[in-house]
Amino acid sequence: MRIEGKGLIERGTPVSFTFDGARYQGYEGDTLASALLANGVRMVGRSFKYHRPRGVMTAGSEEPNALVTIGLGAAQEPNLRATTVEVREGLWARSQNRWPTLGYDLLALNDLAAPFLGAGFYYKTFMWPRRFWERVYEPIIRRAAGLGALSGAPDEDRYERAFAHCDLLVIGAGPTGLMAALGAAKAGADVILADEDTTPGGRLLAETIEVDGVAGAIWAKEMVAELAAMPNVRVMTRTAITGAYDQGTYAALETRPYAMARRPGATVGTFWRLVARRTVLAAGALERPIAFANNDRPGVMMAGAVRAYVNRWGVAPGGSVVVFGNNDSAHRTAADLLEAGVHVAALVDSRHYATCDLDLPFYPGAEVCGTQGRRALESVTIRSARGEVRIRADCLAVSGGWNPSMHLACHMTARPVWNADLLAFLPPDGAVPGMVAAGAAAGEFSTRACLAAGLRAGQEVARDLGFKTGDLAVPMAEDAPYDIFPLWQVPGRGRAWLDFQNDVTVKDVEQAALENFRSVEHMKRYTTQGMAPDQGKNSNVAALAVLADATGRGIPETGTTTFRPPYVPVPIAAMGAGASGKGFAPERHTTSHAETEQRGAPMIEAGLWYRPSYFSRPGETHWRQSCDREVNMVRHAVGVCDVSTLGKIDIQGPDAGAFLDFVYTSMMSTLAVGRVRYGLMLREDGHVMDDGTSARLAENHYLITTTTAAAGQVMRHLEFVHQALRPDLDVRLASVTETWAQFAVAGPKSRALLNGLLDAPVDDARFPYMACGTVHIGGISARLFRISFSGEHAYEIAVPARYGAALFTELVSRAEAMEGGAYGMEALNVLRIEKGFITHAEIHGRTTAFDIGMQRMISAKKDCIGKAAAARPGLVDEAREQLVALKPVGAVKEILAGAHLFNAGDPATRDHDQGYVTSACYSPTLGHVIGLGFLKAGRARMGERVRMVDHLRGSDTLCEVIEPVQFDPDGGRLRG
């Protein structure tokens, strides 16, 4: 119920929302949890394993119980913590892990079977029969024990990724964080102040504490306004820092207010990569529960959370409250409740020496040892030296002390350090390079101490970075000492919960110890304590205190499990933002792309490039018809193909020739100006890296080409060779792939086509096979190369890319008028297989020049990269698999790339393997299927018959081994 006059909510802006089908009213500024509590809704979920009724327990992102699903359909988002969901008009939320309803959950039967469902139950029970685990047991268990579910449909909600940089990242905008940001920002440092809450202020929003004479919330608001007005400060609310990574990099999840996220073009959240020179961890502390019997009933809450609901949201979590603790947090809660006019039935303090001057029943040296109630808390049992009493209460506020939020300090494997005075683990120094913890996150629990620590940390960082700091006063605030007496569990009958999210009890931890899972890491895995989204926020310290007790060790010896990223759950959609569909990689389009698409050519991807597969014409119903026609077109008339995607690299300088001699197997320095030479590049290990042509455009200017797929790899290789191996050579490299649009014009009518276009015609005398030079088209300077990848009389013509689209259209229409036309990758592949030309199907990284029959291209007159390695006996062994061609000679006429080769009489098993097929096609020129492949000692086996077996596609073909070059073996057509 609401408390008049309390809270920071907007009472003038009521909103209505739906939870489990019922409509409720809240106010702007409410969380779903505060609004539900205001409406008297106490049971909000069922527990993970036992399906126990559960209610709101905390007021922050550490909430283990109140997990809800928001929305419907594809955008439905499960496992959101009601304590961080902002209430808004039309919000539609429902509870999870119950069937059929929250009030009547059939799987609550699990709770009756609890004696059998303890730690390790599954491991021990579902052992037999073994195959039942995956098929039967696991699906049932997963259905029974679980959280919310995704819809299964693609999520339409869009996230984005972004980067930000700063001198200082301040994590948490409570009193410590605000002062740290102020201290550094005043000195001139760039500061990012990030807080996961909707409003900065931290605990100041939840307490009645004053800072410098004004209410803490107001002081925080003014401080944020001052910071936000500074140009070097960026205040990021709703931004949870989720992980700490190398070199000052932090991941952060920013969620967007609903109304903003609904704007056209907006996203629901941003996954940030923040890079900071320094970091102040001012994440505060989390209150921890105490284990006593049935401490999980709806109505049992953290004492600090009760204060937050009263002070920040003006909500009384109950009509009659019992407060229980082992430190002063309990007293503060009782005082705030009284001040707000809420009945406090008892204040139970386990410290026997505690005193209290509040007007309420006070039980020093006493403990809560049990709770009663059906679906929610109805009464509390208090045990003291005078015996047990039962007190009616619908809310029990518990404080077992505070755990500094050091999670991020542990993300790089540092181990927390136990502090016996504070009864808490503290972040170790230097845990994350550049990070210091301050305030409550470092175990300083008074407001004044936090303000001072924040300012000190912020100014120290600024000075360390070379900024000058001035005098800033630490604001006045309470400075009460932190007094705590150890209390982890209260003995008693009944289960006492440690980890509410994973349903782990004291008994489970003791059972783990009993079964010798004594290491804290083993205990964690055996019981599932501190696992998954929770990352032990509520349970870690209490659980290991119980383990320490059960194993007869101290807490420091027992140690704690570590914390891993993310600090709060992060949707995978946020981490992978943008990387779906076409956002995954850029597209590279040639200048002929639009024209090619207009002609209806299906595109295939070659690296990032899009290239046409074939150009279908009316009447052609199968790609093979188009492909065969295009091959015939090139063989008998003329074809045009965009080859701009091949890599082009300018090699210039006095030592250009020497450099190319070093990277290519053949001698390039002797190439005449105006001529082109084919070349192979080897890797240092002697295997073929790439092939291509070198054209000598001028004395000190070569232009080399690479294959499409290896263009980047070759450029990187050449840069490495130049920078690391031969810096002595005066040579300069520049990629010019994109500058030129280049088209292959191939076929007996290729020269006729070109001569119709060129300002001055070419002939055999001026342009013989393997010539290159400058020509002009309509006054535009172009480069012409007489090279061929089809075996035909062919050219490649290159123009500045701005003219590429126009030239392609011109070339194709002229070719069509000569019974030719455009051809695609399928035809290009058939043409080169007929001619026995290789691609990366053959030079796939495991083949040598010897294997492909080009060992004589490794010049004997000079050294080159890979030459020595290529000469190793194993790489020139005649028994190696060598390039051959194959044609079918039996009843089956199919050759498939990827199939393996076997001797005709051998069984088709691995130990009889003789080689494999790399490329295959139907050759319209030869009238049968041909394949290229590698066969053991293949060059010596021409005319032999081998079996091609494709085990995957179930094909078995008898083949004859033939020479790789089947079309025009003497090259007459190339030169013709």
Next chain:
Amino acid sequence: MVDLKSQTPCAGRVPLRVGPLSLTEDTPEHMTAIAPYIGQDQALSDALKSAHGMAAPGTGRMTGKSGARALWFGQRMILLIGPEPEAGLAEFAALSDQSDGWAVLRLEGAGARDVLARLTPLDLRPAQFRRGHTARSDCAHMAASITRLGDEAYQIMVFRSMAATLVHEVKIAMGRVVAQK
């Protein structure tokens, strides 16, 4: 005689306006990669100054002014943008024509930095990446050259073939920045 029509890399895709942000294409007549030969850095810089009015830029810097700029373009490489390079420069450096190889876009307006923060990991804080600073970096998975031209004005260059993807990505980011203000 044939008359080949020329086409710019971003033809038909820009200009774009989203709120106060604009994305436009620059189409310099010439772009030339200039890589000084061994020991010729100073001689090149002097020649550049006398031929085109600007010294060779240092690492991560741009020299010259609108119409004739020299951009640091990677390890020992300068990109001369605007004028046709004087032939004499070839004595000191390798010249490679890049005029048609790059899409050159200008992103301008309030929030331009926030748009880029969604596309590139560069530290774009005004004091770190000042006017005339340039970097080769990743921009939406593409190898890019990014230069700060003004207070809220940046030049983004990617390979010509990726122009469509770049415009698409920048447009989405522009929409987000404006919608999320």
